[in-house]
Amino acid sequence: MTYLGIDIGGTKVALRAENGTQSQEAVFPWPRPGSTAHDDLDALATQVRALLASTHGPVASVGIAMPATVDGTGRVTTWPNRPSWTGLDLRGALHPLFPGSRVTWADDGDLAALAEADAAGCRDLVYLGVGTGIGGGMVVGGRPCPGPDRGSCEVGHMIVDSAGPRCDCGRRGCVQAIASGPATLRRAARLRGTATTFDDLRQGLRDDEPWAAAAVQESCAALAVAVVNLNELAHPSLALIGGGFADGLPGFTDRVAAAATALTRPGHQLAPVRAAALGGLSSLRGALLLARGTHSGFGVPG
Numbered sequence: 001m002t003y004l005g006i007d008i009g010g011t012k013v014a015l016r017a018e019n020g021t022q023s024q025e026a027v028f029p030w031p032r033p034g035s036t037a038h039d040d041l042d043a044l045a046t047q048v049r050a051l052l053a054s055t056h057g058p059v060a061s062v063g064i065a066m067p068a069t070v071d072g073t074g075r076v077t078t079w080p081n082r083p084s085w086t087g088l089d090l091r092g093a094l095h096p097l098f099p100g101s102r103v104t105w106a107d108d109g110d111l112a113a114l115a116e117a118d119a120a121g122c123r124d125l126v127y128l129g130v131g132t133g134i135g136g137g138m139v140v141g142g143r144p145c146p147g148p149d150r151g152s153c154e155v156g157h158m159i160v161d162s163a164g165p166r167c168d169c170g171r172r173g174c175v176q177a178i179a180s181g182p183a184t185l186r187r188a189a190r191l192r193g194t195a196t197t198f199d200d201l202r203q204g205l206r207d208d209e210p211w212a213a214a215a216v217q218e219s220c221a222a223l224a225v226a227v228v229n230l231n232e233l234a235h236p237s238l239a240l241i242g243g244g245f246a247d248g249l250p251g252f253t254d255r256v257a258a259a260a261t262a263l264t265r266p267g268h269q270l271a272p273v274r275a276a277a278l279g280g281l282s283s284l285r286g287a288l289l290l291a292r293g294t295h296s297g298f299g300v301p302g
């Protein structure tokens with residue numbers, strides 16, 4: 001019996017099929033910027049067929065990690081990174097790709113938090129994933145909070161600086177507007193005075209370049225504010241920093257931990273801030289947990 005996990009990101013999609021002890025993975029970029037939802041779904045279908053070509057047995061269940069906001073009817077209400085998806089009937093679009101399979105989806109941040117909680121053996125944690133945006137979630141008592149029937153935990157849209165840069169949601173000062181991968185690279189380019197790639201930034205940190213350290217420190221400070229605020233609200237046992245962008249930068253989590261510690265109130269213990277165990281794979285692993293029905297904390301559409 002095969003289970004398929006799909007992590008749909010803003011710029012790329014990761015797939016993993018598991019059948020007993022065998023597994024196969026694939027990652028592919030979305031079509032060019034400005035592509036339509038139809039183009040994207042065609043690309044997804046092509047990649048899924050290629051991945052499953054050598055898989056034995058039918059796909060029993062598919063779990064999908066979604067960054068878009070999806071309402072209770074299965075319709076995409078907003079997705080700034082892929083605006084052509086807005087209004088898409090997700091149920092109607094995805095089920096034809098997987099005839100005969102159970103198809104479920106949930107917020108990618110919530111799924112990442114559940115996967116990290118599962119890996120850490122921790123029933124109460126907060127997770128922030130740094131990538132194209134800022135995803136994340138809270139797990140309270142082993143279940144996602146606030147719960148799927150009440151929406152996802154949008155930690156990336158917590159306001160940490162009301163006078164900060166404008167977020168793609170339209171507000172100013174969201175964590176995502178300051179600490180996401182693209183926001184950090186834009187800041188690094190301004191400080192450096194030239195176009196800057198992720199590899200440039202990583203090497204700059206290794207070489208202790210002031211522009212690289214300053215660009216990353218501002219992101220880490222914003223994440224620290226978010227961690228401290230979540231600590232005040234939920235009193236987690238653990239705070240984890242993950243996502244492909246954070247995972248690839250040396251010392252990133254240590255900077256967040258130091259900044260969060262500096263904001264701690266006397267007499268109030270801060271949850272340990274650590275690097276997520278699954279790196280950039282949290283949402284994909286969460287999608288597989290969803291496909292397998294490992295966590296009952298979701299009431300997602302079938």
